[in-house]
Amino acid sequence: MKKFKIIFLGLTAMTTVAACNNPGNSKTETMTAQQDSTHNHEHTYACTMHPEVTGHKGEKCTKCGMELQPIHKEDAAKLAVSILASPQPIEAGKTTALSISIKENEKNVGLEEVHEMKMHLLVVSEDLSWFDHIHPEEQQDGSYSVKEIFPAAGNYLLFTDYKPKGLAGEVEMKKLEVTGTAGATSFELKPKAVSTIAGYTVTLINANDLKTNQTQDLQFSVEKNGKKLKESDFQNYLGATAHIVMIGAKDKDFLHIHPVSDKRFPIYAQTNIKKAGLYRMWAQFKIDGQVHTADFTVDVAQGEKGNEEGKNHGHQH
Structure with a gap:
């Protein structure tokens, strides 16, 4: 069994935080311990896209509006x-x-x-x-x-x-x-930036540029019969223009990403990928009442730490 924090793979648990009062401690020592505990857990939630934005449970990121996620295991639910x-x-x-x-x-x-x-x-x-x-x-x-x-x-x-x-x-x-019966052919993981489904050609334009440790664009073009589609050509699918899922080939790290509006691309999102390596990606979109799923395989390179671009971020969880 593996449990993930949304966006990134991680074990979750919940512990009860309690102050231990030793009768032998002086009042000053007890107050200092309580102050330290308050300080350590005052801001135990942070934005996964903007780690520098911290706050309390239920608050949202002041930069992108995402709900803050627990930093420490003891702040997560035991479910x-x-x-x-x-x-x-x-x-x-x-x-x-x-x-x-x-x-x-x-x-x-x-x-x-x-x-x-x-x-x-x-x-x-x-x-x-x-x-x-x-x-x-x-x-x-x-x-x-x-x-x-x-x-x-x-x-x-x-x-x-x-x-x-x-x-x-x-x-x-x-x-x-x-x-039962095994699949007819074996599947080989290799980079794939273009996917064709039901006559639609979907291209992850910047598939070769994906890196860790930075805000990362996901830029898609969609064409059919030689016509480039615009965002207005897409129907709402579960409250978004599209849904994007990424799963790591090695550790099965999981990302569920939702695009935001951008005039340059019919499907556009931003994410922050924590681990380098091969990932499978599926982008789902709806046109004329039909949901289509385009699949990709991307090789995410190791980026330099601290190479945060500070862009506006799309919704991801």
């Missing part, structure tokens, strides 16, 4: 995420029912809507060749259910993207094993 699949064993090509529960102290927690849904479930094959973005529906007991058909035998990774009420958003990864 247990479980996924039950039936029937068992899971068979490729057959419908599988997935039941997802997010609990705190054995009770299902309430979730807030984020981009028009309370839960986003990103399903990928372990080799990152296959991708699906689905939305489990809330049940009366507070759990969430959805059906999926896995295309071939093998291991699959399920990223549950959710935001508990009053808490920061999180993503947790689970692995499922699917039996």
Whole structure:
């Protein structure tokens, strides 16, 4: 099991912070300890895009408007995420029912809507060749259910993207094993900057420029029948022009990015990638009532630390 802070892979946990009062301590010593504790946890939330912007739980970044995320493990929620699949064993090509529960102290927690849904479930094959973005529906007991058909035998990774009420958003990864017939061909991870889907040619223009340790543009062009599309040609898809998901090939680092408006590109976003290496990327957009998924593979280079460009940032979590 891996749990992610939104934007970046990381284990999360919650501890109870309590002041330990030793009767033998002097009043001065006790006050100093309390002051130190207050100072250490006064600003325990920060913007993942602007780390220099800190604040308290529930506050937003003054530069980009993103909700501040917990810096320390003890400030994150202690939630247990479980996924039950039936029937068992899971068979490729057959419908599988997935039941997802997010609990705190054995009770299902309430979730807030984020981009028009309370839960986003990103399903990928372990080799990152296959991708699906689905939305489990809330049940009366507070759990969430959805059906999926896995295309071939093998291991699959399920990223549950959710935001508990009053808490920061999180993503947790689970692995499922699917039996049956294996895929016809093996998938090779190699850079891919152009994707063609349903007659649309989608190009990640700056695919070769991606680096860590800086604010990074994602610049897409979209063409069909020789015509370059504009942002106005796209329909709203879950509260955004598009949805972009990146998953690292090595450690399965997860980024869920939402574009912002930019006159230069029909799909444009900014992100901050923490680790160098190969990533699979899927950009989803909606035109004429149909959702299309363009896939890419990018090689993110190691950037110099402190090379922050200070640009305006798009929404990412």
